[in-house]
Amino acid sequence: MSVLSLRLAGPLQSWGASARFAARRTTESAPTKSAVIGMLAAAAGIERGDDRSLEPLAALRFAVRVDQPGTRVRDFQTAHHGASGKSMPLSERFYLADAVFVAAVEGDPTLLATLHAALRNPVYAPFLGRRSCPPSQPVELGLHDGASLLEVLSQVPWQASAWYRKQHHDRTDIELTVLREAHDNEVEFADTLRDQPVSYAAAHRRHSMRTVVSDTVRITGPSARSLPSHDPFDAFKEASA
Template identity: 75%
Template sequence: MSVLTLRLAGPLQSWGASARFTRRTTESAPTKSGVIGMLAAAAGIERGDDTRLQPLAALRFGVRIDQPGTRVRDFQTAHHAVTGKSMPLSERFYLADAVFVAALEGDHPLLADLHAALRAPVYAPFLGRRSCPPSLPIELHLHEHGNLQDALREEPWQASPWYRTQYRGHNEVELTVLREADEHEQNIADTLRDQPLSFAAEHRRHTLRTQVSSRVRIPNPSARHLPRHDPFDVLDEESA
């Protein structure tokens, strides 16, 4: 198996697993449906082409939270395109200044095609919603051999420099990983309705997917080793 890793960073992101009426929420991390949809768009797969979507949806998915960001709320208004009538006020939630590492595990030829598509996308990628463009290139690495867990453990920390400053005194950082459950983990897994079946506008469909949470320790490239300070050293100097 091979693994494709992605960096999802931008001023705003919104990964909704459900949307009800005028309230559009966001999960705390990217959803499989959102990431697969982004890859499908980059590869030029049309919304109603469920046959081409199936191999992408079958990829095993995981995400590492490198910088959790801040949840923000926005109110939006709109008018009907034909009648001009004012539509109900909608409430929308976003993640501001968040950074994630997403990983997809599967056959190497498919992941190689997706990696190439991200470098020259047919449709521009966005982070959950069209109003949320990425601030950095999305593609990170294509690991020809390995598995999902190892890739999310080995990928360097992608947090912003300003965010890393609060961890200068730590050689490592502990990050949360959310990944699809193995067969033997089904009894401890949570469920999330973000497994895409179809992106067709007239019958968009998703089903449940199992997910487990774990923690990984990642080296901190911004660590600074401060000199040791012992207040009793002054007493030793005076007695000398």
């Protein structure tokens, strides 16, 4: 087995797991499997109605590490019907601002190598839950052979922003939450989320239930000395030199 790790960070993210046409579109507190698998499928050029090509991707085991939880923000949007010009109902949409996650999928090494290459040269550009939410950096982190999801998420360096890490400068390590798919013997104690992709076809988009458990990993955090510093007055000092 191999694991493919992804860095999901940007000014805004939105990971909905509810109805498409709801006037109130919420966001989960962490990336959903449906959205991440959809990102991988888009990068590989799999079309929305190609359910057969989607199946191997949907079968990958999924986990996500919360490196920087972000802040939930609300937005109101209006729209007009493309044909009639009639004003549509006001919609309420929620986003995560300044959040950073490390997502990982586990499965067949050949498939993950193909997806890793696709992320480096995507057919369709990735976005963080909605097309209005582009990532701030390339999403691919690396391909890890012979490792499990928890092993990889215990080893990948902390991806939080420098300003956020500075708030924890007095700690030599940090405990991060991991949301992962439950094993068979954990189902009884697991939560459920309707984000297991079945089809992305526009006419019959479908998802099934997935069992999720919360875990933690402890990783070494950078010391305060290792973090970049920024003084806004440095530019004036350089100009006057």
